[in-house]
Amino acid sequence: xxxxxxxxxxxxxxxxxxxxxxxxxxxxxxxxxxxxxxxxxxxxxxxxxxxxxxxxxxxxxxxxxxxxxxxxxxxxxxxxxxxxxxxxxxxxxxxxxxxxxxxxxxxxxxxxxxxxxxxxxxxxxxxxxxxxxxxxxxxxxxxxxxxxxxxxxxxxxxxxxxxxxxxxxxxxxxxxxxxxxxxxxxxxxxxxxxxxxxxxxxxxxxxxxxxxxxxxxxxxxxxxxxxxxxxxxxxxxxxxxxxxxxxxxxxxxxxxxxxxxxxxxxxxxxxxxxxxxxxxxxxxxxxxxxxxxxxxxxxxxxxxxxxxxxxxxxxxxxxxxxxxxxxxxxxxxxxxxxxxxx
Amino acid sequence: xxxxxxxxxxxxxxxxxxxxxxxxxxxxxxxxxxxxxxxxxxxxxxxxxxxxxxxxxxxxxxxxxxxxxxxxxxxxxxxxxxxxxxxxxxxxxxxxxxxxxxxxxxxxxxxxxxxxxxxxxxxxxxxxxxxxxxxxxxxxxxxxxxxxxxxxxxxxxxxxxxxxxxxxxxxxxxxxxxxxxxxxxxxxxxxxxxxxxxxxxxxxxxxxxxxxxxxxxxxxxxxxxxxxxxxxxxxxxxxxxxxxxxxxxxxxxxxxxxxxxxxxxxxxxxxxxxxxxxxxxxxxxxxxxxxxxxxxxxxxxxxxxxxxxxxxxxxxxxxxxxxxxxxxxxxxxxxxxxxxxxxxxxxxxxxxxxxxxxxxxxxxxxxxxxxxxxxxxxxxxxxxxxxxxxxxxxxxxxxxxxxxxxxxxxxxxxxxxxxxxxxxxxxxxxxxxxxxxxxxxxxxxxxxxxxxxx
Numbered sequence: 001x002x003x004x005x006x007x008x009x010x011x012x013x014x015x016x017x018x019x020x021x022x023x024x025x026x027x028x029x030x031x032x033x034x035x036x037x038x039x040x041x042x043x044x045x046x047x048x049x050x051x052x053x054x055x056x057x058x059x060x061x062x063x064x065x066x067x068x069x070x071x072x073x074x075x076x077x078x079x080x081x082x083x084x085x086x087x088x089x090x091x092x093x094x095x096x097x098x099x100x101x102x103x104x105x106x107x108x109x110x111x112x113x114x115x116x117x118x119x120x121x122x123x124x125x126x127x128x129x130x131x132x133x134x135x136x137x138x139x140x141x142x143x144x145x146x147x148x149x150x151x152x153x154x155x156x157x158x159x160x161x162x163x164x165x166x167x168x169x170x171x172x173x174x175x176x177x178x179x180x181x182x183x184x185x186x187x188x189x190x191x192x193x194x195x196x197x198x199x200x201x202x203x204x205x206x207x208x209x210x211x212x213x214x215x216x217x218x219x220x221x222x223x224x225x226x227x228x229x230x231x232x233x234x235x236x237x238x239x240x241x242x243x244x245x246x247x248x249x250x251x252x253x254x255x256x257x258x259x260x261x262x263x264x265x266x267x268x269x270x271x272x273x274x275x276x277x278x279x280x281x282x283x284x285x286x287x288x289x290x291x292x293x294x295x296x297x298x299x300x301x302x303x304x305x306x307x308x309x310x311x312x313x314x315x316x317x318x319x320x321x322x323x324x325x326x327x328x329x330x331x332x333x334x335x336x337x338x339x340x341x342x
Numbered sequence: 343x344x345x346x347x348x349x350x351x352x353x354x355x356x357x358x359x360x361x362x363x364x365x366x367x368x369x370x371x372x373x374x375x376x377x378x379x380x381x382x383x384x385x386x387x388x389x390x391x392x393x394x395x396x397x398x399x400x401x402x403x404x405x406x407x408x409x410x411x412x413x414x415x416x417x418x419x420x421x422x423x424x425x426x427x428x429x430x431x432x433x434x435x436x437x438x439x440x441x442x443x444x445x446x447x448x449x450x451x452x453x454x455x456x457x458x459x460x461x462x463x464x465x466x467x468x469x470x471x472x473x474x475x476x477x478x479x480x481x482x483x484x485x486x487x488x489x490x491x492x493x494x495x496x497x498x499x500x501x502x503x504x505x506x507x508x509x510x511x512x513x514x515x516x517x518x519x520x521x522x523x524x525x526x527x528x529x530x531x532x533x534x535x536x537x538x539x540x541x542x543x544x545x546x547x548x549x550x551x552x553x554x555x556x557x558x559x560x561x562x563x564x565x566x567x568x569x570x571x572x573x574x575x576x577x578x579x580x581x582x583x584x585x586x587x588x589x590x591x592x593x594x595x596x597x598x599x600x601x602x603x604x605x606x607x608x609x610x611x612x613x614x615x616x617x618x619x620x621x622x623x624x625x626x627x628x629x630x631x632x633x634x635x636x637x638x639x640x641x642x643x644x645x646x647x648x649x650x651x652x653x654x655x656x657x658x659x660x661x662x663x664x665x666x667x668x669x670x671x672x673x674x675x676x677x678x679x680x681x682x683x684x685x686x687x688x689x690x691x692x693x694x695x696x697x698x699x700x701x702x703x704x705x706x707x708x709x710x711x712x713x714x715x716x717x718x719x720x721x722x723x724x725x726x727x728x729x730x731x732x733x734x735x736x737x738x739x740x741x742x743x744x745x746x747x748x749x750x751x752x753x754x755x756x757x758x759x760x761x762x763x764x765x766x767x768x769x770x771x772x773x774x775x776x777x778x779x780x781x782x783x784x785x786x787x788x789x790x791x792x793x794x795x796x
Binding site for chain 2: 049052053054055075077079081083084085086087088089098099101102103104144
């Protein structure tokens with residue numbers, strides 16, 4: 001048995017000549033939760049559909065739970081789509097039974113009752129889905145995804161529409177599924193969720209993988225470029241601090257943004273000489289910030305590249321590929337350490 | 343196979359185990375019955391005294407006309423003819439046409455002028471008179487080549503008004519008898535009158551044949567019921583079954599597509615399994631509708647003493663054609679639903695499909711007049727109309743050449759297979775298309791690409 005629940009190697013997929021996924025490598029070790037992040041239209045859904053065997057890749061290798069065989073749905077997979085995938089006129093119990101039977105899981109009645117009870121929804125079993133709220137439907141959808149005890153669970157925005165209590169219930173359920181050995185691919189826009197729940201985070205943008213690692217290692221790749229300081233005497237920080245490009249007050253604290261080539265230790269040394277320090281803290285960039293920066297940086301470089309290409313086209317009047325990659329972006333994607341620093 | 347049956351069971355339940363289905367099942371025949379009985383009830387209410395003024399310039403016809411209208415001969419013929427016409431059109435079967443009661447007011451013709459015409463017209467407008475009839479003086483003397491004899495009928499009712507037709511039928515009969523009586527004796531006149539009724543007394547049978555023991559046996563007796571009513575009822579039943587099973591298929595696929603249910607389903611079953619399961623569920627649903635209607639018809643027939651509408655010899659053919667029709671049209675509706683994103687778009691695409699489904703309905707009379715005509719034979723080989731046309735032909739009592747039955751069946755099988763294969767490709771490609779209807783190029787691409795998705 002392979003150690004990976006999902007193995008994608010150099011997977012490519014286009015629609016009408018437009019690439020949706022390009023040279024994508026992705027591995028999800030068994031029993032892990034992998035955050036799958038990326039802005040809208042970045043190729044997440046196409047990738048998920050290829051993992052679910054709904055779509056076939058144009059090239060590359062897709063191996064799911066050790067099986068490369070395409071052309072048939074896999075009963076070992078559970079899937080929760082981003083938008084509701086529920087028959088509104090069915091009753092909750094009927095629907096869950098139907099989805100379980102479709103996964104060839106017949107004796108599901110006890111599981112249905114247990115899952116519903118777990119979400120404080122024991123009395124919903126005979127209620128029609130069109131009488132439930134969005135959050136309630138989301139819970140039913142989650143149960144539908146896990147009712148057949150899948151080995152690999154793909155969750156697309158599972159926390160959407162849930163209140164904090166329900167979110168917590170769902171988080172616990174997901175972690176429990178993991179503890180039972182289920183591998184989970186968690187597609188989300190919520191970086192806090194990704195940081196909190198995932199052992200690994202993969203980000204794709206414009207069909208390419210631009211980030212892959214544990215939340216810790218990713219943050220480590222992006223050294224702290226901001227510090228938080230508080231002095232014993234208010235406003236005693238010098239007006240000019242070498243290497244600080246921006247400063248702002250946050251309550252009693254001052255938050256300083258550092259230039260890329262300045263070591264925080266040098267700034268500390270300079271401040272300590274000028275004022276009596278009470279607090280000095282390096283702020284590691286949150287995943288959210290990294291995500292935003294990558295997207296912004298990629299967009300900027302792409303638009304710069306397309307502008308440059310436009311100029312070239314005007315000068316030499318020769319056609320250029322519309323999807324030509326920006327060298328900067330290509331470098332960033334190949335070498336995460338060369339991503340823009342912040 | 344387990345997944346296909348699971349999907350088929352759900353589709354069947356979604357089609358049959360709903361209040362809407364039960365209501366539709368009961369209301370549709372009631373609406374049809376209403377259509378049959380409604381005009382009769384309305385007519386019964388509108389049978390009023392029909393007051394007509396007669397200006398008889400011949401001076402000989404008013405009393406005869408009054409007698410003819412009171413003691414109908416030609417009028418009764420017309421009533422019988424109308425009853426038969428209603429039976430042919432599937433309406434008012436078995437009901438006798440009520441004859442209106444006329445009161446004729448004789449207006450002296452000698453001094454009749456435009457002023458009196460105006461006065462009579464005023465009485466018509468006020469509702470006192472139904473109309474007035476002016477009989478030309480030379481009606482009893484004009485030669486056969488005369489085309490200028492036109493009795494004048496003034497009224498506010500339409501040209502097709504039934505009472506006007508009774509009046510003209512009675513006048514025609516009176517003129518015929520008066521003119522014939524000048525040349526024939528009473529006995530010959532009676533024969534001429536009876537001869538005109540012979541067409542109703544024909545005993546119509548299929549050709550004679552020899553039975554297994556070599557005895558000559560008369561063919562089965564044909565009646566309006568067996569030759570006209572049975573094919574019409576079966577045609578209507580097949581149409582209802584198609585309508586009640588294909589339309590829900592469209593709604594089901596559209597719901598799955600727009601609510602992204604199809605994405606979940608495709609993660610659990612292949613598009614092929616999904617489609618076959620849905621079609622099987624639909625066929626099962628259509629058979630349920632068929633069973634309900636057939637049992638209902640048999641029960642009503644038994645209560646009314648009417649013979650069974652489906653003979654055991656025709657039943658397997660009917661079922662086969664119905665199953666193939668449901669498969670063909672369900673596949674067609676399914677592909678339309680997969681190719682669009684909203685019901686409104688689907689309705690635009692459905693219009694030509696409904697046209698094709700309705701085609702046999704437009705040609706009912708032509709087919710029933712001659713079930714082996716070139717037209718009837720030709721459209722028997724056109725897969726979308728083959729089931730309904732062949733059902734009419736097979737149950738009309740006219741022998742259909744076996745080669746034509748086989749040919750029609752083969753064409754229908756091929757058509758259904760092609761329709762399912764094409765629908766499967768469109769369904770597979772269209773299910774994942776969100777936010778817009780498929781373009782022609784998309785559909786061509788899906789039809790051409792056999793190995794894109796599951």
